[in-house]
Amino acid sequence: MKNEKATKKPVRRKLADIRKDNSDQILLVAEKVFAERGYRGSTIAAIAEEADLPKANILYYFKTKEILYKAVLGRQLGIWMQHMDAMTVDQHPRDALRDYVRNKIKQSKDHPNSSRIFAAEILHGAEFLQEKLRTDLKDQFDRTCEVFRGWIAKRWMDPVSPEHLMFMIWSSTQAYADYSFQSSIMLEKPEMTEEDYEAGVELITRLVLKGCGISLL
Amino acid sequence: MKNEKATKKPVRRKLADIRKDNSDQILLVAEKVFAERGYRGSTIAAIAEEADLPKANILYYFKTKEILYKAVLGRQLGIWMQHMDAMTVDQHPRDALRDYVRNKIKQSKDHPNSSRIFAAEILHGAEFLQEKLRTDLKDQFDRTCEVFRGWIAKRWMDPVSPEHLMFMIWSSTQAYADYSFQSSIMLEKPEMTEEDYEAGVELITRLVLKGCGISLL
DNA sequence: CAATCTTCTGACCAGATGGTCAGAAGGTTA
């Protein structure tokens, strides 16, 4: 691995750039490794190898494995939650929910690692993430439930449980990242295609809208 | 831990019983530990401690950690899949789907560990489970999709994608085990109650039935 | 260029972990 880069031209880089470039590179690789192998299954040596840096250099930028993991988590939380705020009580739920489902699945497709890291975290009790869930995510969750209640009050949708509707949308869209290995086995494909994700969007949107008594158009 | 059992009466046990009892005890404890901490996060020492047996005794029954893990996986696969076969093309989807969702969520509630172990396995690429998925689960999946197609042919439900409908039902019901930590945080409860699971059943059943154009009664 | 600061790294270490093994203890059989 170390010697693969054919032309390694040692340009003179500014210190500030060096720091940023390397941190970013490490975070990027660490994200991938943690997503694939989980926190405990990932070793600093593996991250170092994949990043093409000596192990001690990783530890120079991130003092401990835990600090590195938390840095990765913090970075992904934004990506993970970024579409939740898009829904407002003034939009019609038909459009808002359709867009939300579409964006959430697109995210599962484009950033499967964020999704997987969080899924693994939560699965094992969210030991590193609990505080963020209780604050950041809980706020988002409450706000979105409030939007749903607004729509219900306006008779734009049936009076279903906003909390459980959120759970259903989260889990079924997340599955397109978290369980994509399984799904592609069931579909007998090496991996899921654009059309498969589109079919997921269609089905989930349909179920959510019709299930909540919102006409499809 | 070792000395907690107040009255340890050394009854004379038959060899056959000894073997079965201990294997079962080890599998039970291992299931819990693996579910909580994942494969790599679990140590034989931790399983030994929880089972109140010396570490070497665990290794006597299961030669390696991997063999023990696979034994746990194999045991749980049955539990995990047991309700899939209950649906038949002769039943009306209203009843079949409702029962299936109810049973699946009941399972998430009663056997969260099976669900979590599989979720973690699949999340990390199903390295130990791939073969079983390709055979056992794939068969079940195909059979169930066939049932859905039968219902569609009979005009008992709208022509939705059977595959993605399965994914949606799986993921949204599994979430009541896999993401129960998150859910209880969102609901501001120490843990989910009977009523919460019931609300989940209601919502998912409603969305599935109405979403597939099946009247609720 | 010289002094100084930051980045980088090989060598090293302590503790954890999966696994082995010899022999003790307990059960079975004739």
Add this chain to the structure above:
DNA sequence: TAACCTTCTGACCATCTGGTCAGAAGATTG
């Protein structure tokens, strides 16, 4: 009861892993 089989276990070991550190190498500043 004696020979034999199965179960059990403390002690031990090789390897892996996160983390340290001294000093080299490179960047910055005056």
